[in-house]
Amino acid sequence: MKVAKFGGSSVANATQIRKVGDIIKTDSTRKCIIVSAPGKRNSDDYKITDILIRLGNAFKNNVSYEEELNIVIDRFSEIIEELELPPSILMDIEESIQGVLTNNNYSTTMKLDALKATGEDSLAKILSAYLSSIGLESNYVNPKEAGIIVTNDPGNAQILDESFQNIYKLREKDGILVIPGFFGYTTNGGLITFSRGGSDITGSIVAAGVKADLYENFTDVNSVYTVNPKFVDNPKEITTLTYKEMRELSYAGFSVFHDEALIPAINEQIPVCIKNTNNPNLPGTHIIAEKKKDEKCVVGIASDTGFSSLYVSKYLMNQEVGFGRKLLQIIEDEDVSFEHAPSGIDDLSVIIRESKLTSEKENNIVQRIKNELNPGTVTIQKNLAMIMVVGEGLMNTVGIAEKATAAFSQADVNIVMINQGSSEVSLMFGVEKEDLARALQSLYSAFFD
Structure with missing residues:
Protein backbone atom coordinates (compact mmCIF):
# COMPACT_ATOMS: atom_id res chain seq x y z
CA MET A 1 0.00 0.00 0.00
CA LYS A 2 1.16 3.50 -0.87
CA VAL A 3 0.13 6.86 0.54
CA ALA A 4 0.53 9.71 -1.96
CA LYS A 5 0.45 13.39 -1.10
CA PHE A 6 0.02 16.02 -3.83
CA GLY A 7 1.23 19.56 -3.11
CA GLY A 8 -0.29 22.88 -4.09
CA SER A 9 1.40 23.11 -7.48
CA SER A 10 0.14 19.60 -8.30
CA VAL A 11 -3.50 20.65 -7.84
CA ALA A 12 -3.28 24.30 -8.94
CA ASN A 13 -5.71 23.89 -11.84
CA ALA A 14 -7.75 21.35 -13.81
CA THR A 15 -4.81 20.40 -16.04
CA GLN A 16 -2.70 19.45 -13.03
CA ILE A 17 -5.56 17.57 -11.40
CA ARG A 18 -5.93 15.47 -14.56
CA LYS A 19 -2.24 14.56 -14.23
CA VAL A 20 -2.90 13.55 -10.62
CA GLY A 21 -5.76 11.35 -11.82
CA ASP A 22 -3.50 9.65 -14.35
CA ILE A 23 -0.85 9.00 -11.69
CA ILE A 24 -3.39 7.43 -9.33
CA LYS A 25 -4.98 5.39 -12.12
CA THR A 26 -1.69 3.80 -13.17
CA ASP A 27 -0.96 2.30 -9.74
CA SER A 28 -3.70 0.47 -7.85
CA THR A 29 -1.58 0.36 -4.67
CA ARG A 30 -2.05 4.13 -4.15
CA LYS A 31 -4.76 3.72 -1.54
CA CYS A 32 -4.71 6.98 0.46
CA ILE A 33 -4.37 10.33 -1.29
CA ILE A 34 -3.60 13.52 0.67
CA VAL A 35 -4.04 16.90 -1.01
CA SER A 36 -3.03 20.50 -0.39
CA ALA A 37 -5.06 23.56 -1.35
CA PRO A 38 -4.56 24.85 -4.92
CA GLY A 39 -1.19 26.59 -5.24
CA LYS A 40 0.16 29.08 -7.75
CA ARG A 41 -0.57 28.50 -11.44
CA ASN A 42 2.38 30.76 -12.35
CA SER A 43 4.91 32.98 -10.58
CA ASP A 44 2.51 35.94 -10.50
CA ASP A 45 -0.41 33.93 -9.15
CA TYR A 46 -1.60 33.43 -5.58
CA LYS A 47 -2.09 30.44 -3.29
CA ILE A 48 -5.66 29.79 -2.19
CA THR A 49 -4.54 29.45 1.44
CA ASP A 50 -3.09 32.98 1.32
CA ILE A 51 -6.41 34.34 0.07
CA LEU A 52 -8.30 32.44 2.76
CA ILE A 53 -6.02 33.95 5.42
CA ARG A 54 -6.74 37.41 4.00
CA LEU A 55 -10.46 36.60 4.05
CA GLY A 56 -10.26 35.52 7.69
CA ASN A 57 -8.34 38.63 8.75
CA ALA A 58 -10.86 40.86 6.97
CA PHE A 59 -13.71 39.07 8.73
CA LYS A 60 -11.95 39.38 12.09
CA ASN A 61 -11.40 43.12 11.58
CA ASN A 62 -15.03 43.59 10.50
CA VAL A 63 -14.17 44.87 7.03
CA SER A 64 -15.39 43.71 3.63
CA TYR A 65 -14.17 40.29 2.53
CA GLU A 66 -16.21 39.97 -0.65
CA GLU A 67 -13.18 40.32 -2.93
CA GLU A 68 -11.31 37.47 -1.23
CA LEU A 69 -14.41 35.28 -1.13
CA ASN A 70 -15.02 35.83 -4.84
CA ILE A 71 -11.40 34.95 -5.69
CA VAL A 72 -11.70 31.64 -3.82
CA ILE A 73 -15.09 30.72 -5.29
CA ASP A 74 -14.04 31.71 -8.83
CA ARG A 75 -10.91 29.57 -8.59
CA PHE A 76 -12.82 26.48 -7.50
CA SER A 77 -15.57 27.20 -10.02
CA GLU A 78 -13.01 27.27 -12.85
CA ILE A 79 -11.53 23.93 -11.77
CA ILE A 80 -14.95 22.27 -11.41
CA GLU A 81 -16.17 23.50 -14.81
CA GLU A 82 -13.02 22.42 -16.65
CA LEU A 83 -13.19 18.97 -15.05
CA GLU A 84 -16.86 18.80 -16.05
CA LEU A 85 -18.00 18.01 -12.52
CA PRO A 86 -21.50 18.68 -11.10
CA PRO A 87 -22.19 22.32 -10.00
CA SER A 88 -23.45 20.92 -6.69
CA ILE A 89 -19.81 20.53 -5.59
CA LEU A 90 -19.28 24.29 -5.87
CA MET A 91 -22.50 24.92 -3.93
CA ASP A 92 -21.20 22.63 -1.17
CA ILE A 93 -17.91 24.57 -1.03
CA GLU A 94 -19.73 27.91 -0.80
CA GLU A 95 -21.98 26.58 1.96
CA SER A 96 -18.95 25.29 3.89
CA ILE A 97 -17.23 28.69 3.84
CA GLN A 98 -20.40 30.56 4.76
CA GLY A 99 -21.05 28.01 7.49
CA VAL A 100 -17.72 28.83 9.09
CA LEU A 101 -18.33 32.59 8.90
CA THR A 102 -21.79 32.36 10.48
CA ASN A 103 -21.00 29.72 13.13
CA ASN A 104 -21.45 31.44 16.48
CA ASN A 105 -20.04 28.45 18.35
CA TYR A 106 -16.58 29.11 16.89
CA SER A 107 -14.18 31.51 18.55
CA THR A 108 -12.38 33.94 16.26
CA THR A 109 -9.24 31.79 16.36
CA MET A 110 -11.19 28.64 15.52
CA LYS A 111 -12.89 30.44 12.61
CA LEU A 112 -9.52 31.45 11.19
CA ASP A 113 -8.31 27.84 11.36
CA ALA A 114 -11.54 26.52 9.84
CA LEU A 115 -11.35 29.05 6.99
CA LYS A 116 -7.73 28.15 6.21
CA ALA A 117 -8.69 24.48 6.09
CA THR A 118 -11.42 24.99 3.46
CA GLY A 119 -8.77 25.11 0.72
CA GLU A 120 -7.61 21.54 1.32
CA ASP A 121 -11.09 20.32 2.21
CA SER A 122 -12.64 21.69 -1.00
CA LEU A 123 -9.88 20.31 -3.21
CA ALA A 124 -10.25 16.84 -1.65
CA LYS A 125 -13.96 16.84 -2.52
CA ILE A 126 -13.16 17.93 -6.08
CA LEU A 127 -10.44 15.31 -6.59
CA SER A 128 -12.60 12.51 -5.19
CA ALA A 129 -15.42 13.46 -7.56
CA TYR A 130 -13.00 13.65 -10.49
CA LEU A 131 -11.52 10.21 -9.76
CA SER A 132 -15.05 8.79 -9.71
CA SER A 133 -15.76 10.47 -13.05
CA ILE A 134 -12.83 8.65 -14.69
CA GLY A 135 -13.96 5.27 -13.47
CA LEU A 136 -12.16 4.85 -10.15
CA GLU A 137 -13.87 3.93 -6.90
CA SER A 138 -13.12 6.96 -4.76
CA ASN A 139 -14.33 8.36 -1.44
CA TYR A 140 -13.74 11.72 0.24
CA VAL A 141 -12.70 11.12 3.86
CA ASN A 142 -12.81 14.00 6.33
CA PRO A 143 -9.89 14.02 8.84
CA LYS A 144 -12.40 13.48 11.66
CA GLU A 145 -13.65 10.34 9.94
CA ALA A 146 -10.05 9.29 9.30
CA GLY A 147 -9.34 9.56 13.03
CA ILE A 148 -6.79 12.39 12.96
CA ILE A 149 -7.01 13.67 16.55
CA VAL A 150 -4.81 16.64 17.49
CA THR A 151 -3.98 18.99 20.35
CA ASN A 152 -5.94 22.20 20.83
CA ASP A 153 -3.19 24.51 19.53
CA PRO A 154 -4.69 26.62 16.72
CA GLY A 155 -2.27 26.95 13.82
CA ASN A 156 0.20 24.58 15.44
CA ALA A 157 -1.64 21.32 16.12
CA GLN A 158 0.28 18.24 17.22
CA ILE A 159 -0.91 14.73 16.50
CA LEU A 160 -2.09 12.61 19.46
CA ASP A 161 -0.87 9.03 19.74
CA GLU A 162 -4.42 7.66 19.81
CA SER A 163 -4.81 8.79 16.19
CA PHE A 164 -2.62 6.08 14.75
CA GLN A 165 -4.88 3.22 15.86
CA ASN A 166 -7.83 5.07 14.32
CA ILE A 167 -6.00 5.72 11.05
CA TYR A 168 -4.99 2.07 10.70
CA LYS A 169 -8.68 1.24 10.22
CA LEU A 170 -8.56 3.08 6.89
CA ARG A 171 -7.03 -0.07 5.46
CA GLU A 172 -10.44 -1.73 5.79
CA LYS A 173 -12.25 0.85 3.64
CA ASP A 174 -12.93 0.17 -0.02
CA GLY A 175 -11.62 2.19 -2.92
CA ILE A 176 -9.29 5.18 -3.06
CA LEU A 177 -9.50 7.46 -0.02
CA VAL A 178 -8.98 11.18 -0.63
CA ILE A 179 -8.14 13.03 2.59
CA PRO A 180 -7.60 16.80 2.91
CA GLY A 181 -4.27 17.72 4.46
CA PHE A 182 -3.36 20.48 6.93
CA PHE A 183 -5.89 19.90 9.71
CA GLY A 184 -7.34 17.54 12.27
CA TYR A 185 -9.85 17.61 15.11
CA THR A 186 -9.52 17.87 18.88
CA THR A 187 -11.10 15.33 21.21
CA ASN A 188 -13.94 17.85 21.61
CA GLY A 189 -14.52 17.99 17.85
CA GLY A 190 -12.89 21.37 17.14
CA LEU A 191 -11.12 21.84 13.80
CA ILE A 192 -7.45 22.80 14.31
CA THR A 193 -4.77 23.27 11.65
CA PHE A 194 -1.15 22.21 11.67
CA SER A 195 1.52 24.84 11.08
CA ARG A 196 1.80 26.23 7.54
CA GLY A 197 2.80 23.56 5.04
CA GLY A 198 0.98 21.05 7.22
CA SER A 199 -0.37 18.90 4.37
CA ASP A 200 3.05 17.24 4.39
CA ILE A 201 2.45 16.47 8.06
CA THR A 202 -0.92 14.89 7.30
CA GLY A 203 0.64 12.75 4.58
CA SER A 204 3.32 11.48 6.92
CA ILE A 205 0.78 10.85 9.71
CA VAL A 206 -1.49 8.81 7.42
CA ALA A 207 1.46 6.84 6.01
CA ALA A 208 2.57 5.99 9.54
CA GLY A 209 -0.97 5.20 10.66
CA VAL A 210 -1.81 2.74 7.88
CA LYS A 211 1.77 1.39 7.98
CA ALA A 212 2.26 2.08 4.29
CA ASP A 213 4.97 0.39 2.27
CA LEU A 214 5.84 3.78 0.75
CA TYR A 215 4.92 7.44 1.27
CA GLU A 216 5.10 9.37 -2.02
CA ASN A 217 5.29 13.15 -1.89
CA PHE A 218 4.47 14.63 -5.29
CA THR A 219 5.65 18.16 -5.96
CA ASP A 220 6.96 20.22 -8.92
CA VAL A 221 10.63 19.14 -8.88
CA ASN A 222 12.18 15.95 -10.21
CA SER A 223 14.09 15.32 -7.01
CA VAL A 224 15.91 17.00 -4.16
CA TYR A 225 18.98 18.85 -5.42
CA THR A 226 22.38 19.04 -3.81
CA VAL A 227 22.09 22.84 -3.61
CA ASN A 228 19.45 25.46 -4.33
CA PRO A 229 19.18 25.85 -8.15
CA LYS A 230 18.76 29.60 -7.64
CA PHE A 231 22.46 29.77 -6.82
CA VAL A 232 23.97 27.00 -8.97
CA ASP A 233 22.95 26.13 -12.52
CA ASN A 234 21.84 22.52 -13.05
CA PRO A 235 22.95 21.13 -9.70
CA LYS A 236 23.23 17.40 -9.24
CA GLU A 237 20.19 15.49 -8.04
CA ILE A 238 20.19 13.50 -4.81
CA THR A 239 18.96 9.96 -5.40
CA THR A 240 19.05 8.74 -1.79
CA LEU A 241 18.86 10.51 1.56
CA THR A 242 18.54 9.31 5.12
CA TYR A 243 15.84 10.62 7.44
CA LYS A 244 18.41 12.60 9.44
CA GLU A 245 19.86 14.21 6.32
CA MET A 246 16.45 15.24 5.00
CA ARG A 247 15.48 16.65 8.39
CA GLU A 248 18.60 18.83 8.46
CA LEU A 249 18.12 19.94 4.86
CA SER A 250 14.45 20.82 5.32
CA TYR A 251 15.24 22.84 8.45
CA ALA A 252 18.02 24.73 6.73
CA GLY A 253 16.16 26.06 3.73
CA PHE A 254 15.21 23.13 1.48
CA SER A 255 11.55 23.84 0.76
CA VAL A 256 10.56 20.38 -0.44
CA PHE A 257 9.39 19.27 3.00
CA HIS A 258 7.92 21.01 6.00
CA ASP A 259 10.56 20.42 8.68
CA GLU A 260 8.13 18.58 11.01
CA ALA A 261 6.66 16.46 8.26
CA LEU A 262 8.92 13.43 8.31
CA ILE A 263 8.70 12.69 12.04
CA PRO A 264 5.69 10.28 11.93
CA ALA A 265 7.19 8.43 8.95
CA ILE A 266 10.58 8.30 10.66
CA ASN A 267 9.05 6.82 13.81
CA GLU A 268 7.47 3.99 11.79
CA GLN A 269 10.44 3.61 9.41
CA ILE A 270 8.25 4.28 6.37
CA PRO A 271 10.36 4.90 3.25
CA VAL A 272 9.58 8.18 1.49
CA CYS A 273 9.92 9.13 -2.17
CA ILE A 274 9.80 12.68 -3.53
CA LYS A 275 8.48 12.72 -7.11
CA ASN A 276 7.41 15.21 -9.77
CA THR A 277 3.74 15.33 -10.75
CA ASN A 278 4.82 16.54 -14.19
CA ASN A 279 7.39 13.74 -14.65
CA PRO A 280 6.01 10.88 -12.55
CA ASN A 281 8.07 8.17 -14.25
CA LEU A 282 11.37 9.61 -13.02
CA PRO A 283 12.83 7.84 -9.97
CA GLY A 284 12.83 10.93 -7.70
CA THR A 285 14.64 11.05 -4.36
CA HIS A 286 14.24 8.20 -1.89
CA ILE A 287 14.47 8.88 1.84
CA ILE A 288 15.39 5.86 3.91
CA ALA A 289 16.51 4.97 7.44
CA GLU A 290 20.17 4.16 6.74
CA LYS A 291 22.58 4.69 3.87
CA LYS A 292 25.21 2.28 2.62
CA LYS A 293 28.64 2.73 4.16
CA ASP A 294 30.32 3.31 0.80
CA GLU A 295 27.98 6.16 -0.24
CA LYS A 296 29.20 9.74 -0.56
CA CYS A 297 29.44 11.49 2.82
CA VAL A 298 28.18 15.00 1.89
CA VAL A 299 24.78 14.82 0.21
Missing part, protein backbone atom coordinates in the same frame (compact mmCIF):
# COMPACT_ATOMS: atom_id res chain seq x y z
CA GLY A 300 23.69 18.46 0.13
CA ILE A 301 24.39 22.08 0.97
CA ALA A 302 21.43 23.97 2.45
CA SER A 303 21.13 27.66 3.18
CA ASP A 304 18.73 30.21 4.59
CA THR A 305 18.78 33.96 5.23
CA GLY A 306 17.20 36.24 7.81
CA PHE A 307 19.34 35.61 10.89
CA SER A 308 20.86 37.82 13.58
CA SER A 309 23.66 36.95 15.97
CA LEU A 310 23.50 38.15 19.59
CA TYR A 311 27.13 38.20 20.74
CA VAL A 312 28.00 38.39 24.45
CA SER A 313 31.54 38.47 25.82
CA LYS A 314 32.62 38.45 29.46
CA TYR A 315 35.96 37.55 31.00
CA LEU A 316 35.76 34.28 33.01
CA MET A 317 32.24 33.66 31.76
CA ASN A 318 32.91 29.93 31.95
CA GLN A 319 33.42 30.14 35.72
CA GLU A 320 30.19 32.04 36.39
CA VAL A 321 27.60 29.42 37.32
CA GLY A 322 24.28 29.94 35.54
CA PHE A 323 25.48 32.59 33.08
CA GLY A 324 24.17 30.80 30.00
CA ARG A 325 20.87 29.93 31.66
CA LYS A 326 20.32 33.55 32.71
CA LEU A 327 21.10 34.80 29.21
CA LEU A 328 18.68 32.39 27.59
CA GLN A 329 16.05 33.23 30.23
CA ILE A 330 16.22 36.89 29.21
CA ILE A 331 15.61 35.87 25.60
CA GLU A 332 12.77 33.58 26.63
CA ASP A 333 11.13 36.36 28.68
CA GLU A 334 10.79 38.32 25.43
CA ASP A 335 9.05 35.33 23.83
CA VAL A 336 11.94 34.84 21.39
CA SER A 337 13.22 31.40 20.44
CA PHE A 338 16.80 30.81 19.36
CA GLU A 339 18.24 28.60 16.63
CA HIS A 340 21.84 27.94 17.69
CA ALA A 341 24.15 28.94 20.54
CA PRO A 342 27.85 28.34 19.75
CA SER A 343 30.14 29.34 22.61
CA GLY A 344 33.75 29.79 23.73
CA ILE A 345 35.43 30.25 27.11
CA ASP A 346 34.57 33.95 27.40
CA ASP A 347 32.13 34.32 24.50
CA LEU A 348 28.65 33.16 23.61
CA SER A 349 26.65 33.78 20.45
CA VAL A 350 22.92 33.19 20.13
CA ILE A 351 21.55 32.89 16.60
CA ILE A 352 18.00 34.23 16.27
CA ARG A 353 15.70 34.55 13.26
CA GLU A 354 15.21 38.23 12.49
CA SER A 355 11.48 37.71 12.06
CA LYS A 356 11.24 36.96 15.79
CA LEU A 357 13.34 39.92 16.90
CA THR A 358 11.44 43.22 16.79
CA SER A 359 13.22 46.50 17.60
CA GLU A 360 11.48 46.66 20.97
CA LYS A 361 12.45 43.10 21.90
CA GLU A 362 16.01 43.69 20.71
CA ASN A 363 16.38 46.77 22.92
CA ASN A 364 14.86 45.01 25.92
CA ILE A 365 17.18 42.01 25.56
CA VAL A 366 20.33 44.10 25.17
CA GLN A 367 19.48 46.37 28.12
CA ARG A 368 18.66 43.46 30.43
CA ILE A 369 21.88 41.66 29.50
CA LYS A 370 23.86 44.81 30.29
CA ASN A 371 22.06 45.45 33.56
CA GLU A 372 21.81 41.88 34.87
CA LEU A 373 24.87 40.08 33.50
CA ASN A 374 27.44 42.92 33.33
CA PRO A 375 29.16 41.70 30.14
CA GLY A 376 32.25 43.25 28.63
CA THR A 377 30.57 43.34 25.21
CA VAL A 378 27.06 42.79 23.90
CA THR A 379 26.25 43.37 20.23
CA ILE A 380 23.77 42.21 17.61
CA GLN A 381 24.91 41.50 14.06
CA LYS A 382 22.14 41.40 11.45
CA ASN A 383 21.70 40.25 7.83
CA LEU A 384 23.36 36.88 8.30
CA ALA A 385 22.89 33.75 6.24
CA MET A 386 23.35 30.22 7.55
CA ILE A 387 24.89 27.49 5.40
CA MET A 388 24.78 23.82 6.35
CA VAL A 389 26.93 21.13 4.78
CA VAL A 390 24.86 17.98 5.36
CA GLY A 391 25.73 14.30 5.31
CA GLU A 392 25.72 11.27 7.58
CA GLY A 393 29.22 10.39 8.66
CA LEU A 394 30.56 13.96 8.78
CA MET A 395 31.90 13.45 12.28
CA ASN A 396 33.89 10.39 11.21
CA THR A 397 35.20 11.67 7.88
CA VAL A 398 38.59 13.37 7.81
CA GLY A 399 38.97 16.61 5.86
CA ILE A 400 35.37 17.79 5.46
CA ALA A 401 35.83 20.97 7.51
CA GLU A 402 39.14 21.69 5.77
CA LYS A 403 37.56 21.33 2.33
CA ALA A 404 34.67 23.60 3.33
CA THR A 405 36.80 26.36 4.83
CA ALA A 406 39.09 26.25 1.80
CA ALA A 407 36.04 26.80 -0.41
CA PHE A 408 35.08 29.90 1.59
CA SER A 409 38.63 31.20 1.27
CA GLN A 410 38.67 30.67 -2.51
CA ALA A 411 35.40 32.61 -2.78
CA ASP A 412 36.84 35.43 -0.63
CA VAL A 413 34.03 34.98 1.90
CA ASN A 414 34.59 35.68 5.58
CA ILE A 415 33.15 33.11 7.97
CA VAL A 416 31.29 34.86 10.79
CA MET A 417 30.55 31.68 12.72
CA ILE A 418 31.27 27.94 12.65
CA ASN A 419 29.30 25.32 14.58
CA GLN A 420 30.37 21.69 14.42
CA GLY A 421 29.74 18.97 16.94
CA SER A 422 26.15 19.68 17.97
CA SER A 423 24.91 17.61 15.04
CA GLU A 424 26.35 14.37 13.72
CA VAL A 425 25.11 15.09 10.20
CA SER A 426 25.76 18.78 9.59
CA LEU A 427 28.46 21.42 9.67
CA MET A 428 27.11 24.96 9.96
CA PHE A 429 28.60 28.27 8.86
CA GLY A 430 27.38 31.83 9.27
CA VAL A 431 28.24 34.41 6.60
CA GLU A 432 27.10 37.86 5.54
CA LYS A 433 23.93 37.64 3.46
CA GLU A 434 25.60 39.41 0.52
CA ASP A 435 28.27 36.68 0.39
CA LEU A 436 25.82 33.76 0.27
CA ALA A 437 25.77 33.14 -3.49
CA ARG A 438 29.58 33.12 -3.83
CA ALA A 439 29.94 30.84 -0.83
CA LEU A 440 27.41 28.31 -2.11
CA GLN A 441 28.90 28.21 -5.59
CA SER A 442 32.37 27.59 -4.19
CA LEU A 443 31.15 24.91 -1.76
CA TYR A 444 29.25 23.16 -4.53
CA SER A 445 32.35 23.13 -6.69
CA ALA A 446 34.42 21.70 -3.83
CA PHE A 447 32.05 18.89 -2.91
CA PHE A 448 30.23 18.00 -6.13
CA ASP A 449 32.36 19.07 -9.11
